[in-house]
Amino acid sequence: MRxxxxxxxxxxSLTGEWQVDFTHPDYSSGGIFAITGPTGSGKTTILDAxxxxxxxxxxxxxxxxxxxxxIMSRQTGECFAEVTFETQKGRFRCHWSQYRARKxxxxxxxxxxxxxxxxxxxxxxxxxxxxxxxxxxxxxxMDFERFTRSMLLAQGGFAAFLQAPPxxxxxxxxxxxxxxxxxQISVKVHQRRTEEHNKLEILQAELKGIQVLSEDEERDLQxxxxxxxxxxxxxxxxxxxxxxxxxxIEGMVALEKELGELDKKQQDFEKRRHAFEPESKKLDKxxxxxxxxGDYIKVATLRxxxxxxxxxxxxxxAILPEKxxxxxxxxxxxxxxxxxxxxxxxxxxxxxxxxxxxxxxI
Numbered sequence: 001m002r003x004x005x006x007x008x009x010x011x012x013s014l015t016g017e018w019q020v021d022f023t024h025p026d027y028s029s030g031g032i033f034a035i036t037g038p039t040g041s042g043k044t045t046i047l048d049a050x051x052x053x054x055x056x057x058x059x060x061x062x063x064x065x066x067x068x069x070x071i072m073s074r075q076t077g078e079c080f081a082e083v084t085f086e087t088q089k090g091r092f093r094c095h096w097s098q099y100r101a102r103k104x105x106x107x108x109x110x111x112x113x114x115x116x117x118x119x120x121x122x123x124x125x126x127x128x129x130x131x132x133x134x135x136x137x138x139x140x141x142m143d144f145e146r147f148t149r150s151m152l153l154a155q156g157g158f159a160a161f162l163q164a165p166p167x168x169x170x171x172x173x174x175x176x177x178x179x180x181x182x183x184q185i186s187v188k189v190h191q192r193r194t195e196e197h198n199k200l201e202i203l204q205a206e207l208k209g210i211q212v213l214s215e216d217e218e219r220d221l222q223x224x225x226x227x228x229x230x231x232x233x234x235x236x237x238x239x240x241x242x243x244x245x246x247x248x249i250e251g252m253v254a255l256e257k258e259l260g261e262l263d264k265k266q267q268d269f270e271k272r273r274h275a276f277e278p279e280s281k282k283l284d285k286x287x288x289x290x291x292x293x294g295d296y297i298k299v300a301t302l303r304x305x306x307x308x309x310x311x312x313x314x315x316x317x318a319i320l321p322e323k324x325x326x327x328x329x330x331x332x333x334x335x336x337x338x339x340x341x342x343x344x345x346x347x348x349x350x351x352x353x354x355x356x357x358x359x360x361x362i
Contacts, residue, residue, distance in 0.1 A: 002085060079097070112129070
């Protein structure tokens, strides 16, 4: 973590607005600088402004609440602290402020505000008081206690840091120097050593439980193994024969079951055939009728045709006298007509001779 600048207003004895830019060449060229001055000149106020801007509290003032604010300059109505810093995660600007009602010195204190923003874009990243501290802790890796023990030691705090137990100083020094990775490696190595040691103890215990055989015992076991393998081969052959026999038996059982089902079906068929026998006789008769049906239809047709022709013959016989009389009358009429025709022809010939003679005279 690197503090780039601090800006504050009306804190302790430093009234008005103040700003310190630690990126200025006067601070960065030498690498080391000191803030000096007589007691009460405001040296510690600059450090308080840094703590107040980041964590909303200072080593000398635990908390600033709506009912109590001892860091605001007397006879003023507002105060703020703003810190710009950077870490490996980016550049940030953290701002803390509080004011009195109508910003009058006699006004009631209002709720403090605390927010953190991106230093480059100005976008607000967090504005809730409780969550701003969590955000800063994630961004810097330090809470208020670690920050005041490592980055900013208050008056008398250096001696307390040196007198702290090693397990309290080690995490802070690791964060400052960036050597926390070695502690993590040490922990992993210790865990791995413990695991491997446990495995070794288990293997050693297993080795103690193993009994080494003599040559005679090994020979006897080898002979027994050979005999067991031979027996296994024989049993495997017998097992195959048993499996074949079992397969044959299963096939016979299946065939017997199938034969039983066929016998049952045959019995059912005989029962149904016997029950259908009367109907079968009817079917036989119907078959014979169907074989004569064609001849019967032909005979019936001929009979109908014969009846029709008989009726027509009877009708013709009934009207035959009338037809004979009509024929005789027609013959008489014909003879009379032929006689008149002959007379007409004779008269026509005579009249034709007269006309010829008249034409000759004319």
